[in-house]
Amino acid sequence: MAADADILHASRERIEQIQLEGIQKTVLDVYEHIPFYKKSFDEAGFDPRSVKSLDDVARIPFVQKQDLRDAYPYGMLAVPLKDVREIHMSSGTTGIATVGAYTEHDLKIWGECFSRAVDFAHGDENDVMQICYGYGLFTGGLGAHYGSISAGCATIPISAGNTERQIRILREMGPTILACTPSYAMHIADTAIEMGLDPARDFSLRAGIHGAEPFSDNFRRDLERKLGYRVLDIYGLTETMGPGVAIECWEQQGLHIAEDHFYPEIINPETGEVLPDGEWGELVITTLDREASPVVRYRTRDITRIIPGECPCGRTHRRIDRIHGRTDDMLIIRGVNVFPSQIEDVMKTFPEMSSWYQIEVDTDHRSLDIVTLKAEPNPNVDLDSIADIDRLQKRISAALKAALSVGVKVKLVEPKSIPRSEGKAKRIVDLRKEL
Structure with missing residues (x-):
């Protein structure tokens, strides 16, 4: 842990030297071993031996999710298949899945990166981590598992689902750290309250490590109030490793990028121009030491910014802001x-x-967009009449119009009528795509 702690407080000069050396090695590696990159670099006139500074990275062509899909299943491997020890895949719900492969070295780095989340949560070998991310092709469960083991925690690999059993273990076995999606943590909290429990009192949680979907500051505060712990955001994606690429510390002022393993850029999603720290745009990631599935300038589609200045915690790795959304999840309404x-x-x-809502987008007979927000009131709210419901719907609709500059119809629905998920919450139903 000493060496790890040292790198987390390294000087910018040392971090940037690690990044430059990692990029120089990676661009040569992918050029020599992955046909896609050789073709891409040659067509762009980019010589992988020409990288002399981090400024040169902006000359390298991007790689996008479709490129990885087109190479399915093994076209993006930089090592022989015999050297691969584990394979994960994205869900593939919007197309062919993307594949992430790992050598023994890659798995070790993954565990070390996620273990930083335990450290950031003031955890160590005295902690018990309950992992409710799904195990399997999704990277959440095993990424958290490797991180928990690497940090020395006692690990409860319960996976997702069977919420009442999750609650029983939280009560009886005293986990101090909970790892799952934020929406599933909220479902656990709400279910426990419905069972007559007070999770803040009846559980032993100190921290929750929650990722895989964006959540607002208000959602975070609601979770912290219900479960009596501190919520730390974690970021990652199958294409670059899985959870652990960036992690929020106890200060909750942005997610520290594992800059000794990843080089981040923020670009204008329309032009590809690299933006300065502080400006919002699309996150682009280059892996520095991944062996099986390296990526160079991968466009994540996630909207964030690099936060200027150092974190109050004293760690020197730069921070990204919490994910604002995705360019492919962004709705364009009128x-x-x-x-x-x-x-x-x-x-x-x-x-x-x-906290339960769903956005439904459709078109009317004039082909104009219609947005309906289906939302559940709190179970303890007494809406005695149609007039009460109508007034609340109109208040919410007016607030949305003021904030978004677009009209949103609000429809209050019965409690628990919006589908719960053991993984990522489905927030958007875009019926326009079905026409």
Whole structure:
């Protein structure tokens, strides 16, 4: 842990030297071993031996998710298949899955990166981590598992589902750290409350390590109040490793990028121009030491920014802001860009409303977009009449119009009528795509 702690407080000069050496090695590696990159670099006139500084990275062509899909299943491997020890895949719900492969070295680095989340949560070998991310092709469960083992925690690999059993273990076995999606943590909390429990009192949780989907500050505060712990965000994706690429520390002022393993850039998603620290744009990641499935300038589609300055915790690795949304999840409603997180921020200003909502987008007979927000009131809210419901719907709709500059119809629905998920919450139903 001493060497790891040392690198987390390294000087910018040392970090940037590690990044430059990693990029120089990686671009040569992919050029020599992955036909896609050789073709891409040659067509762009980029010589992989020409990288002399980090500024040169901007000359390298991007790689996008479709490129990885087109290479399915093994076209993006930089090592022989005999050297691969594990394979994960994205869900493939919007197309062919992307494949992430790992050598023994890659798995070790993954565990070390996720173990930083335990450290950031003030955890060590005295902690018990309950992992409710799904195990399998999804990277969440095993990424958290390797991190928990690497940090020396006692690990409960319960996976997702069977919520009442999750609650029983939380009560009886005293986990101090909970790892799952934020929406599933909320489902656990709400279910426990419905069972007559007070999770903040009846559980032993100190921290939750929650990722795989964006969540607002208001959602975080609601979770912390219900479960009596501190929520730390974690970021990652199959294409670059899995959870552990960036992790929020106890200060909750952005997610520290594992800059000794990843080189981040923020670009204008329309032009590809690299943006300065502080400006919002699309996150681009280059892996520095991944053996099986390296990526160079991978466009994540996630919208964030690099936060200027150092974190109060004293760690020197730069921070990205919490993910604002995805360019492919962004809704364009009558010419206005709308992210689900913006709607969630408005919803949380209404104490009558729960954390469960779904956005439905359709078109009318004039081919104009119609947005309907289906939302559940809190179970303890007394809406005695149609007039009460109508007034609340109109108040929420007015607040959304003021915040988003687009009209949103609000429809209050029965508690528990919006589908719960053991993994990522499905926030958007875009019926326009079905026409």
